[in-house]
Amino acid sequence: MSSSLFELVFNGSPIGNYLLTPTPEATIIAVNDAFLKASSRRREDLVGISLFEAFPGNPADADDSGEAALRRSLARVVETGQPDPLPAQRYPIQVELPGGGVAYEERFWGAVSTPIFDDDGRIVCISHTTIDMTEQVNSAAALTESERRYRALATATEDVVYRMSPDWSHMRQLEGRGFLKDIAQPRRSWLEEFIPQEDQEGVNKAVHDAIRNKTIFQLEHRVRRVDGTCGWTASRAVPMLDADGEIYEWIGAASDITERKEAEQKLKDADRRKDEFLAMLAHELRNPLAPIGAAAELLQIANLDEARVRQTSQIISRQVAHMSQLIDDLLDVSRVTRGLVSLDKTPVDIRRVLMEAVEQVAPLIHAQRHHLELHLPPGATIVTGDKNRLVQVFVNILNNAAKYTPGEGRLELGADVEASRVVVSVTDNGVGMTPDVAAHAFELFSQAKRTPDRSSGGLGIGLALVRSLVELHHGTVSCESPGDGMGSRFVVCLPRACVEPVHSEGMRSSGSSAEPATSLRIMVVDDNVDAASALAMLLEALGHEVMVEHRPTRALQRAREAAPQVCLLDIGLPEMDGYELARRLRAAPETASSLLIAVTGYGQESDRESALAAGFDHHLIKPIDPKKLYSLLAEVSV
Template sequence: MLSSSLYESVFNSSTIGNALLSPTPEATILAVNDAFLKGSSRRREELIGVSVFKAFPGNPDDREDTGEMALRNSLVRVLETRKPDSLPAQRYPIRIALPDGEENYEERFWSAVNTPVFDQDGEIVCISHTATDVTEQERAVTALRESEKRFRALTNAAADVVYRMNPDWTQLHQLQGHGFLKDTVEPDHSWLEEYIPPEDQELVKKGMHKAIRDRTIYELEHRVRRVDGTYGWALSRAVPMFDAAGEIYEWIGAASDITERKQVEEKLKDANRHKDEFLAMLAHELRNPLAPIGAAAELLQMASVDEARVRQTSQIIGRQVSHMSHLIDDLLDVSRVTRGLVTLEKAPLDIRHILMDAVEQVTPLIRARGHHLALHLPPNTTMVTGDKKRLVQVIANLLNNAAKYTQEHGNIELRADVQASRVLIAVIDNGIGMAPEVAARAFDLFSQAERTSDRASGGLGLGLALVKSLVELHGGTVTCESRGIGKGSRFMVCLPLSSVRGDRDRPHETDSDNQLMSNSLRVMVVDDNVDAAAMLAMLLEASGHQVVVEHRPGRALERARKAPPQIFLLDIGLPDMDGNALAQRLRAQPETAHSVLVAITGYGQERDREKAFAAGFDHHLVKPIDTKELYKILAKINKA
């Protein structure tokens, strides 16, 4: 065994600073060697018998000084585990005396090991605390880290990738990726597979073989695999380096990141393609109505054309001219909106009136295709600020779009929901739907969705672009989504609510209309078209009237006897019994003999009007009905 004097000699002569600490929470310093005194710049009499935490306190003004806490935790671990515990490169500033007598803290880093020392009974008698000053090493590491950080920032800011190739391009000697490509510092034989996507490898091979053969500059645009694993585009140029014998000993190259430029080029190509498709579509759409117009003109030149044929021919011409007018209106509208030439005539509006007017516009198309339209309106007045004509146009375009791309007898839903400071208007259909890439560009100009390969639904694909522009002019947004082909579509318009009170928005402002709003009428709507009847009923209910709806003439007669309405709105083309016959029955039964009867019909010729009046009708309105005319009729009834 070592004698105590020999142990003390070894302890004091060690070049590693060492202090013996008591195994207590205070960790009193029992002994220190010369190396410890030199490293801490202290005298032995200052330390012996003093807690190590008092002798070397933490700096209360230094938030990053965690050295004292780390040492305390380490000593606790030694006592609990009875095993040595290491503290590598721990920041522990120490207090030093300045020449002027003041004290300050000097930043130091220590690599320490705390080791339990046992007596012959296995009890811990002290803890050996060895501490090596590693401040200079840590500062060197920090300086190197900062240097590398600055270098990386510099290389990332550089525009071009720099690389070196061997003479036959089989080995990449070095590549500085500058944040665009992965750096290579060792020779790489598999660079082609590592940096170039498979579809561009043959192109790159041809380029480099030509440069080697011609002993000239290599220059090529190609795709590359970027640092993050995605693909980008690079313009690569490399020049051959010749030795004294005129042989190529190396290629020095630089590559520029042209990904953004290529993306812009692709967008321009797409825009040009969409423009060409649009022009072809426009020609197709204009030729369609021109064909029947031309045929009609030839027919009218024939001497043997009778009156019925002339009438039929003129109707065909009228419809086709109307169709062409709509196409031209769409073109002009989009042109004006995109050039900022549209001026909105904004006013406080009840969104319910906007939706009902839009439904009224598209009702003929919806009826023609046998769609079921579900309409969900807010129960209370919901005010927005906008141009009534343009907002009606937005919703009508969306409904028209849904009707065109929904198979016959399909379902369309129009709903408005109020959320905090906005109103959400949704047009939902169970039609043919869209692929994700089509939905993403649904509102782009010149982008009629290729949802029907034969374009049987017609149109120029401008309606949705116009919708987006008009909604944004109103400070709103519009989105489109579809779960895929055959799974329908959803268009969502979001408009900010107006702070104006609802009583400032009246859709009809004449004295008679104000009288109408204050007096409720009992109304019965009879129409076998469920959607049309529901829409008309909601329109009347929104004006304060009590409305009942029936779809069968027999049920209408029975219900009218029990609770006679003041006014009937009757469709003419009813099943089992047409509207004229129903009117005669209503006039014949005492309960409804004096009720007001209004014909709501698609038959608008003079003989149709005469037949209706002969059957007992008081008024005759042609679908789609003029709501202002209907309001006038109701107002007169209120005054009677």
């Protein structure tokens, strides 16, 4: 080949090339146009000088090992007489800055050093071809970094990451993060393996719609988890499209939303129970209102004898007591669930608690003609607790047993004494419970299935109150039933106290006598005209002198004139509330020592404290218990 032709081939090559002397200095003999362009150098600046002088290493760059690697490669060529390739090698090159000075620009080069021999077999020069691989290396590094970030993200997230074939026939990859099983090999049976049978049709439909429309697949469905349980997932997959717009793969992620779904279901169940409770409460409140309304109408239109009037008033009293009990239960549940109940704990004999509970439920048991068996310990068994609240616990359980057992049923109340606890059980042969009802029996608003005559199902507050009160006593309560129509058993466990019994005060007279010891001057203040009039008539029937006012300002004036010994004040009054009225009455000399009684529909402990702070002596909740009122009036000295 002629020298001119060699020069044309040498300079026309698209691959950078220069010829070096086979010496340690590696002097540049020739350089082609492709290398000049790649290195941004001129031929006259390179030819005749050492390669390592033309392209010196950066002494400030500890990672710049390009010069040393190139020297070793050239030495191997001279030593072996064989070509020596170098992979992509980091070799920053020196560049001149526009404003003067020099800097090093990071470059990566792929190179092959080939020995050129003369006719005698001696190396006359080394052909050094180079390819600037900076762009490829940077692209590969960016891809590697992107993959590393993706892996970090996939590891950090709790989502499942998966890849699917275009038609979803194969699951190509699944990384479950402990939620679903990881897979390394493609799976054809992914649908049957991961999706419950009843959800497969919905998943298939959503998949086919996404494939047909080339849109994002997204669906909430149930899924088999790695622990064998069935949970919920929110799955979303994006179609990957090629240059022709065809799907070549799906990339998706699935979140474990089991806890959220369970929480949503609990909210739905609670909302349903609330609606059932409100409907039942309305029914329960209308029941006593019907006889009260009929009795009131009867008193207006008929000329009744004394016996019939007494019978009518007894009907009204019983129904009012029933309504009051419903309201008290509701308030109790509210106070307990908000942590506003404080217990008056003392050593209590559990036998006495159970006997008082039986005494309170006895009328219902007798009315239903039930047979009640008692199995109580022979001696005193002491627990530490609030006696009234413990009685309330067992009244509720016994009341449930009596209510949900058909007439002439069998009830059993037993108490077993163990070393550290007392176990009280109430067993009946009544309507029983299904497993799902038993599992939620102590939840607020939980009710059994109701029938039109209300022979089953209740307000759903009694047993919730039982559990809360028992837990406040550091005890436990549970229930079990073989099933519908097979009876129920409730068990309460209370810690046993290691103390001697404290003998409770004997049963006192209820003080229900309507005969007052002394006639008193009483002022009733209530803006509800009917309520004030009814209370006034009751007090007058007892022989008291009663004055009625409906406005606080008029009541203050009347009090200065008449100096009442007792003032019954409503709290929700116009102009000023009952608290302010009480403060002014207490400040007036005519009523400074009068007995002030708050009469209100607000029965929280905070309401009672507010009344006492305002100067009231007592706090009564509407409707007033006549026995309590008689007792308070009997204590007034003239």
